[in-house]
Amino acid sequence: MDAPQLESRSGGVVATLALAGTTAAIMQTLVTPLIAELPRILNTTASNATWVITTTLLVAAVCVPVVGRLGDLIGKRRMLLVCSLPLIAGSVVCALSSSVVPMIIGRGLQGMGMGMVPLGIALLRDVVPARKLSSSIALVSASMGIGGGLGLPIAAAVAQYANWRALFWGSAVLAAIIAVLIWFLIPDVPAGAKGQRFDxxxxxxxxxxxxxxxxxxxxxxxxxxxxxxxxxxxxxxxxxxxxxxxxxxxxxDPLVDLRTTARPRVLLTNLASIFVGFAMYASMLVMPQLLQFPEATGYGLGQSILASGLWLAPGGLMMMVVSPLGGKLTNAHGPKLTLLSGVLVIAAGYGLSLALMGSAWGIMLAMMVISGGVGLAYGSMPALIMSSVPQSETAAANSFNTLMRSLGTSMGAAVIGLVLSQMTINAGGHALTSEGGFRTGLIIGCGVALLSAAIAAVIPAVRNITGTTDKLRSAAEPEKSTVEA
Structure with missing residues (x-):
């Protein structure tokens, strides 16, 4: 594909991949408004119902690195199309479910499609012009956060005003649209590791x-x-x-080249990614509960599920606004500064939340700041990774970084969940998280963000390049002429 063709098609490629990432994130948050209702809907226990969420997490964790490596071996476009199939099938299975086992199977199938984001980010290195690369990477990388921020209020509205099955039928339609867009708009790029064997x-x-x-x-x-x-x-x-x-x-031919992963830039970026994922999820666990807790507690704000989702929605929009700015910052000063700036903004957002947690407006403002920081951080990490790995390992390396973020969110859920469940007050015979518990959760989120900043500060800078995009592009240029339109 020559330069004019590359330029003309890049907009559709970026839009498709960003929409794919947003759709994948929406799949993850889809059942959040239904958590309390799942035991009744599926005629099961509350403990069994939690597997509807846990299964997606487990399947995604296993499949993301596998899908990334297969993308390097047999082609990223082909694997993007493969990922769209379980997203469609899983959504349909969930929509038709009336018991817990089919629902768990459907959610597991949806988890298989979560490899779309790292595949899409790796593909950008091949098909987007150099001057647009950093901003495109930032947008597609942040799409997971954007989808999470926007998916919650949308899912809450549908669950409140329509049949819950409409959530899954809607996600099936979205996934089908993504598959069609990938088929028509994403170019077929030769596999970077073609000829190697799968581990x-x-x-x-x-x-x-x-x-x-x-x-x-x-x-x-x-x-x-x-x-x-x-x-x-x-x-x-x-x-x-x-x-x-x-x-x-x-x-x-390893699944993940640990010698490459051990390089200081890659290792420290992955380590920082764990704590960024932790810091992001801590806010998503604390803020909705603060909004929904009864006003009688003295610190709860008494909002409905839908209202709390709407208060948090500007955070998702903030990621969308900040991502292109993060790309420009990366072009000007490198992805290390963008990552460091992002995690410091996250820490500032937590500090703001401690001061403003007494009002819905304050929580919305704090979440906008935290989400803006997440958008900067998430957009910079793939650029750091891809400027440090060979062309033949871009999808696998990005998938491993995505896995590190997911590990961080899981750790965040466990630690913050433990804090909120242990620091309680008795209200009407029920144990409710205390104000001190919420404040402790926010302080932990701030501390973890500062820890990530300390790690980001010691990531080695890229030397002898005029910009990160030059290094990202240089590995891809020799193969450009072989890319099929």
Missing amino acids: LPGALGLGAGLVCLLLAISKGADWGWGSATTFGLFVAAVVFLVGWGLWELRTT
């Missing part, structure tokens, strides 16, 4: 380790952090992941 033992080992780890983190509070089941899962996770790491260092 099946590595995929199985990483999958087993991640399932054990995430199960222990996400269900530890229900099973008991000191229970034999939780402890056994943590031990199994260590055994599987250590064994997986040893295998990856020995095999010729």
Whole structure:
């Protein structure tokens, strides 16, 4: 594809990939307004109903690195189309479900499609002109946050004013639209690692380790952090992941090249990503509850699910506004400064929330600041990763970074959930999170953001390049002439 063709098609490519990321994020938040109603809807227990959420997390964690590597091996466009199929099928299965098992199966299928975002980010390196690359990466990367911020009020409105099945029929239509757009607008780029073999033992080992780890983190509070089941899962996770790491260092074509991952820029970026994911999810766990808690507590704001979603929606819009600005900052000063700026803004947003948590307007403003910081941080991390890895590993490396973010959100859910459940008051015979519990959760979120800032500050800068986009583009240029229109 020559330069004029590249320029003319890049807008449609970026819009399609951003919409794909937003749709994938909406799939994750789709059931949030239904959490309290799931036991009744599915005729099951509250404990069983939580698997509707947990299953998506587990399947996505296993599939994202696998899909990323397959994108490098057989083509990113092909894998984007493959990812759209379980999103459609899972949505239809959920829409038709009347019991918990089919719903869990459908949610698992939706989790299989979450690899769209890292695939899309990696594809941008191949098909977007250099001057648009940083801003495009920032927008597509932040689309997960944008979808999460906008998906909650949309899902709440549909759940409140229409049949809950409409949520899943709507997501099926969205996923089908994405598949059509990918088919017609995304160019077919030659696979960067074509000819290498797929590392099946590595995929199985990483999958087993991640399932054990995430199960222990996400269900530890229900099973008991000191229970034999939780402890056994943590031990199994260590055994599987250590064994997986040893295998990856020995095999010729690894699922994740740990030698590349160990490079200081990649390693520190992935480490910072964990804490950014933690900081982002902490706010998403605390703020809706503060808005919805009864006013009689003295600190709750008594908002409905729909109203609280609308108060939080500007945060998602803020990500959309900030992402292009983050791309310009990356072009001018490099992705390290963008990441550092983003996590410091997140920390400032938490500081603001501690001062303004007594009003819905204050929470909305604080969430806009936090979301703006997340948009900057999320947009910079893929640029840091892709400027440090070979062309043949872009999708796999981005998928691993996405996995680190997901691990951070899981840790955030576990830690903040534990704090909120332990620091309680008695109100009418019910245990409710205390004001001190909410404040502690916000302080932890601020501290984690500052920790991420400390890590970002020591990430080595890129040397001997005039801009990050030049380095991202340089690896892709030799193959440009072979890209099919």
